[in-house]
Structure formats: structure tokens, C-alpha cells
Amino acid sequence: MSSKKEEILKPWCPFCGMDVGRPVYSSQRKMREFPQGTCECGAVYVCDATGHNIGAAMVECLVSACNDEWDLAWELIPEDDYLTGLLENYDEVTHQVVPKRNLDGRAVRGVLYFVRLHREMAELVKRFEHKRDVEQGASEEPAAAQVDTGITIEPARDPKRKKKRAEKNMVKIMAEQGDVDGLVDLFFDDHKVLRFLQRLLYDPTPGARFRVAWIIGQVCGRVATREPGPVADLMHRLFEASADSAASSWGMVETIGAIIAARPDIYGAFTRHLFSFMGDPGTREGVLWGLGEIAASRPDLIRNSTPFYALFPVLNHALPELRGLTLRLLGRIQAKEAGLQIMGLQFDNTQITIYEQGQPVETTVAALSVEATRNIHKDDVNGK
Numbered sequence: 001m002s003s004k005k006e007e008i009l010k011p012w013c014p015f016c017g018m019d020v021g022r023p024v025y026s027s028q029r030k031m032r033e034f035p036q037g038t039c040e041c042g043a044v045y046v047c048d049a050t051g052h053n054i055g056a057a058m059v060e061c062l063v064s065a066c067n068d069e070w071d072l073a074w075e076l077i078p079e080d081d082y083l084t085g086l087l088e089n090y091d092e093v094t095h096q097v098v099p100k101r102n103l104d105g106r107a108v109r110g111v112l113y114f115v116r117l118h119r120e121m122a123e124l125v126k127r128f129e130h131k132r133d134v135e136q137g138a139s140e141e142p143a144a145a146q147v148d149t150g151i152t153i154e155p156a157r158d159p160k161r162k163k164k165r166a167e168k169n170m171v172k173i174m175a176e177q178g179d180v181d182g183l184v185d186l187f188f189d190d191h192k193v194l195r196f197l198q199r200l201l202y203d204p205t206p207g208a209r210f211r212v213a214w215i216i217g218q219v220c221g222r223v224a225t226r227e228p229g230p231v232a233d234l235m236h237r238l239f240e241a242s243a244d245s246a247a248s249s250w251g252m253v254e255t256i257g258a259i260i261a262a263r264p265d266i267y268g269a270f271t272r273h274l275f276s277f278m279g280d281p282g283t284r285e286g287v288l289w290g291l292g293e294i295a296a297s298r299p300d301l302i303r304n305s306t307p308f309y310a311l312f313p314v315l316n317h318a319l320p321e322l323r324g325l326t327l328r329l330l331g332r333i334q335a336k337e338a339g340l341q342i343m344g345l346q347f348d349n350t351q352i353t354i355y356e357q358g359q360p361v362e363t364t365v366a367a368l369s370v371e372a373t374r375n376i377h378k379d380d381v382n383g384k
Contacts, residue, residue: 009097014085015116015224016041017232018269022095023047023112034060035092040269043085043116049092051109058084058113065115067125079156081121083228085114118153118225119265154225157188166190168199175200175211178358180218187223187230194220194234201251207353207360209251210289214358217258217293224263235259235270242277253283257290264298268305275306288314288325289355295332302333315341320350324368328354331372339376345369 010019016039023035023046034046034057044065048057059073065082066073076082090110091098098108117125166186171193174182187193197219200212216234224231238256242249256274260267274290277283288311295302302308314326315338327345330338348365355361 008103009099011087011090011095011097011112012232013039013041013043013045014087014114014232015039015043015083015228016266016269017235020045020112023092036061036064039114041116041266042122043114045087045112045114047090047092047110047112049110051088051111054111054113057111061113061115065117065125066121067129069125069128072125072128076121079226080118080153082115082117083226085116085229087112087114154184154222156226157185163189166192166196168196171196172200175215178215180215180222183215183219184222187219188226191227191230194230198234198237198255201255202248203250207355210254210355210360211358213251213254213258214355216255217260217262220259221262224266228266231259231267235267239273242283249283249286251286253277253286254290257286257293260290260301261293261297264294264301268294268298268301271301272305278310285319285321285325288322288329292325292329292332295329299333302329308333308335309337312338312341315345320348320352320365321354323348323350324352324354324363324365327365327368327372331368331375334376334379336376339373342369342372342376346373 012018013020018040020039021037023037025033025035034048034053036044036046038044044061046057046061046064048054062076062082063070063073066076078084087097088111089098089101089108090096090112091103091108092110093106094103096103101108164186166189171183171186174186175197183193183197194216197212197216201209201216203209203212220231220234235256238252242252242256253274256270260270260274264271271291271294274287277287291302291306308330311326311330314322315330317323317326323345327342330342335342346366346369348369350365351362352365353360353362354368
């Protein structure tokens, strides 16, 4: 039997961890063109089926990410302007990653090469595209529309610094102190920080788990701007642990939500997969909390990628914590569709504890109902 490392896998994006589609040739073929695709997170990737033309694939991918603006592509600086990723052992025929590098007696040597522009460069490319469309008479839309698929990069660390080695007790103390800056610095010295933080989730105290989940989200949100691979690996581990009925999923779902909330521009595509855990009573509270965190900054992700209307019955759930978290979420996405049900809870004075930025907040279901109603109608004009 093949080991886990030898299993055939679906290709994934090294930045956000999402599965990517099969690269295809564009409708307008060019000389020496490679098939390419675009991830939901905005990354562009090309396929070199032989693995021998990676240099040409890199250039092709970067130019494609710059919307065929060659002059701009040559001026960009790696890491300062864009990130790159590589997925090896890719089989173009079956659209799979084959770690054994051999499939049915056929050698597998393909490579998927990825480029993701930082926010400023992505916006610049968007302006180039708009200008070209206007010149060609294809669009008269104002150039104000900007993309939000890029990222703001974490400042580079001094390469001459004395690097530290992460230790379990050190990471635990820093997490207890809420030292996000220190944990980010330590990550760039030793990637084991994320694994040590994940172990802290195995705590029987809910408050401690929510605190650690929020800290992991803050750390991952920053380090992913320079090294998204380890964060994507962590996301996969968290999803696997949450889906494994034989393993404890303490804090895992909450952490997924915290990471998405910290970098929705990178990991927002995971939101719909997080919603799928609503069917498990053991993870329901974590899902509602995580979706509420995401909704605080990107309510559109909840509205556009989840069947949020399925949450309306939870407003009548026997557990007051679930009622409160649902109110918090629906208020943040301004779910007017549930306005009457939300108002109906304004006399539910059950005391509950929710967690904001990892800290416990004592409140009532009624107070959350009032707040949700206020959020829903905050944009109304003349009461309409």
C-alpha cells in the first residue's frame, strides 16, 4: 500500500491552498506559450509539462500576471513586487500531482509555476488594462475600480540578524502574552512556530482555545504575505483534523476562521468549506464564531459563497451561545432577510460569553439582537 506521501493528489495553489483547475491555452495563441490558469486568490500559473523549460515558464507566467505588459514585468522585483511558487511532479494528462513521479509506467516530470502580484502591482496592472481598453474603445468605465486580490507585504527581516530557534515553551509564553510581533519575527527564523501554536489548541478551556485561535490568525495573516506556503499547509492540516471523526478538532475550526478573517484577500476562498462544518454539532459554535470574524471585514464572502439563509433556524436553537453567535454574524452581513426573527430575540436576556479578538465578552442574546438590528439598518435612508 502506498504511504500518504505517495498518494496522488489534486494540484493546489501554494499561496491559498485551494485546488486549482487544469491549465489551458488561451484563445489567442502566442509563440512558445504554455497552458495557464488563474487561482481564485488571484495567482496566475503556467504548466511546463516536461520540467525542462522552467525558465521560459517563469517569464511567461510573470508576463501573463502583468497582463502582457512586458516593460512592467521586467521592472518588477521578486518578493518586493510579487511572490512565486512551484508545484512539482505534475501530470498534465491526468491533472494530478504524482509524488512517485511515475504513473502507469509513464514518467511524470511536469511543473506548475505560480506568480502572485502584491496589492500595489495588481492595481497598477488593472490601470494598464483599463487604459488599453479605453484606447481600444472597449470600455468607458471610470478607472476607480481597483482589485483587492493583492497583498500588503510584511517588511523583510535583516538577513544578518542572529536567528532564534523556536521552542515549545517559548512559543507558549509568547502566545499567553499576546506577543504577535514576537511570534511573527520568530516564524521567519523557524517555521516550527506554527506547529507549536497548533498544539496549544488542545486545551480543555474554551477561552484558551479562542485566544490561541485568534493569535494564530494574526500571525498567519502577516507571515503569509512573504511565505504563504507554510500557512497553506497549516490550513490543510486544520481541515483534515476537523474532518477526522476519530481526532479531536478542538479549536481547529475557530483557527481556520481566524486565518481567513486576517487575510480574506488570500484565503477567502476557504469560507465556503468552513461553512460545511455547520452540520457537526461539535464544530457548529466554532463555525459561527469564525464566520462572524470573517464577516467583520468581508461580509461579501459570507453572502456570495455560503448559503447563509440556512442559518436562520439557528436563531431558535436551544443553546443561547448559538443564537448569540448567529445574531452577531447576520448583523455583520446585514441580513435584512432575517430582520423579523432577529428583532424577536430582543427580549431574550440569557447571559452568554462570546470572544472578540480572543478576549471574553459578557453579553446577552437580547443585546446582540439589538446590535444586529442596528447593523442591518445602519445604511438605511429615512428609515427605508
